[in-house]
Amino acid sequence: MISERRRQGVFLKDIAAELGVHPKTVRRALKRGSEPPRRPKRRPSKLDPYKAQVDALLADGIWNAEVIFRHLQQAGYSGKLSILRDYIRPKRQLRPSAGTVRYETAPGYQLQHDWAERYIVLGGVRRKVYLAVNVLGHSRALHVVAMERCDAEHTYEAIIQAFETFGGVAATVLVDNQKSAVIQWAADRPRFNRRFQELANHYGFAPKACRPRRAQTKGKVERMVHYVADNALAGREPRFDDWDDLNAHLQAWCQTVANRRFVRELGEAVPERFCREQPLLSDLPRQRFDTAYREQRVVSMDAYVSVGSVRYSVPGHLVGQRLSLRIQLDGWIELADLSGQVVARHRQSRGEQRVVTIAEHHAALWQQVRVQSRSLGYYAEA
Numbered sequence: 001m002i003s004e005r006r007r008q009g010v011f012l013k014d015i016a017a018e019l020g021v022h023p024k025t026v027r028r029a030l031k032r033g034s035e036p037p038r039r040p041k042r043r044p045s046k047l048d049p050y051k052a053q054v055d056a057l058l059a060d061g062i063w064n065a066e067v068i069f070r071h072l073q074q075a076g077y078s079g080k081l082s083i084l085r086d087y088i089r090p091k092r093q094l095r096p097s098a099g100t101v102r103y104e105t106a107p108g109y110q111l112q113h114d115w116a117e118r119y120i121v122l123g124g125v126r127r128k129v130y131l132a133v134n135v136l137g138h139s140r141a142l143h144v145v146a147m148e149r150c151d152a153e154h155t156y157e158a159i160i161q162a163f164e165t166f167g168g169v170a171a172t173v174l175v176d177n178q179k180s181a182v183i184q185w186a187a188d189r190p191r192f193n194r195r196f197q198e199l200a201n202h203y204g205f206a207p208k209a210c211r212p213r214r215a216q217t218k219g220k221v222e223r224m225v226h227y228v229a230d231n232a233l234a235g236r237e238p239r240f241d242d243w244d245d246l247n248a249h250l251q252a253w254c255q256t257v258a259n260r261r262f263v264r265e266l267g268e269a270v271p272e273r274f275c276r277e278q279p280l281l282s283d284l285p286r287q288r289f290d291t292a293y294r295e296q297r298v299v300s301m302d303a304y305v306s307v308g309s310v311r312y313s314v315p316g317h318l319v320g321q322r323l324s325l326r327i328q329l330d331g332w333i334e335l336a337d338l339s340g341q342v343v344a345r346h347r348q349s350r351g352e353q354r355v356v357t358i359a360e361h362h363a364a365l366w367q368q369v370r371v372q373s374r375s376l377g378y379y380a381e382a
Helices: 002-007 012-019 023-032 048-059 065-074 081-094 152-166 194-203 215-232 243-256 270-280 359-368 376-381
Strands: 110-122 125-136 142-147 172-175 182-186 189-192 206-209 293-298 304-307 310-313 322-327 332-336 342-347
Touching: 002 012, 002 023, 012 023, 048 065, 048 081, 065 081, 065 215, 110 152, 110 215, 110 243, 125 152, 125 215, 142 152, 142 215, 142 243, 152 194, 189 194, 189 206, 194 206, 215 243, 293 304, 304 322, 310 342
Parallel strands: 110 172, 172 206
Antiparallel strands: 110 125, 125 142, 182 189, 293 322, 304 310, 322 332, 332 342
């Protein structure tokens, strides 16, 4: 039709207007002298039966190709990861991403620490969980632990657990400006929390802090925070039986996934770099740093001390005395007298129980109680 109209002397733009196409389409057709070749049929892909499942995972907030690949393998997918990556890549423009700045450090020089928040269904209850993320700057070896709070004591405990997992202490520890580590900046220098400085002295590392509003200084751990959320805890609300189940999952994930990954920008795998870094970490001290809460309490007249909204019994002879209170992060409460001797030990109450009593504590008080006994005849006379 195009050739015939052209032989009749019709202009290209008029032919294009008659056919409803662009003039360039008419010009290409005349140059080709025939109909356009038929496009070859697309070969079926092994991923085709699973594309709906991939789209569902993307809609659920799971964008990590390796995580999706594991889901598909469990469903019977036998294709390669590269096919999956090619399918996901064009869709990534729908998901905004933020870049971070990273810099390289010598082996054994630095550990970066940060906290992340995540909502998780724990024991059937939806709750906020705090994730302590620690990464060695050179090897990118990762340690993650979930905790109930992100206060000073839990911060120190998380860093200690990372040292114990890595088998040594880094020369410096880089943290954000959280109050558990940095009290304030003065004269362009950070003033560290006294307890954090004690932790640093005990383990022999130099504390370092990011400048205010410069969180990208610790870009390695910032990147790992997103990695944990997108990989280890992928999905909107992962489910776990309890704290032990959650931390066992995180520990296994670190061992089998995170600390076996290949770091593209470095061209090496984490195990290879960790083998070079681990021998350069300092030895752990013989005695572990005590991360327990420490306070003082005065024993009430009925031989109890209050911790929060719960009252715990102590031996009766301590009425009116001041005791040292130590709350361990594993939920045990210890009370000691001024000489340091432990006089009572309780499991911290987390339920509705508001009074926790050990009967032996109050035996002496009951013996001091004197009740007058009278015969029934006395009441008859009255």
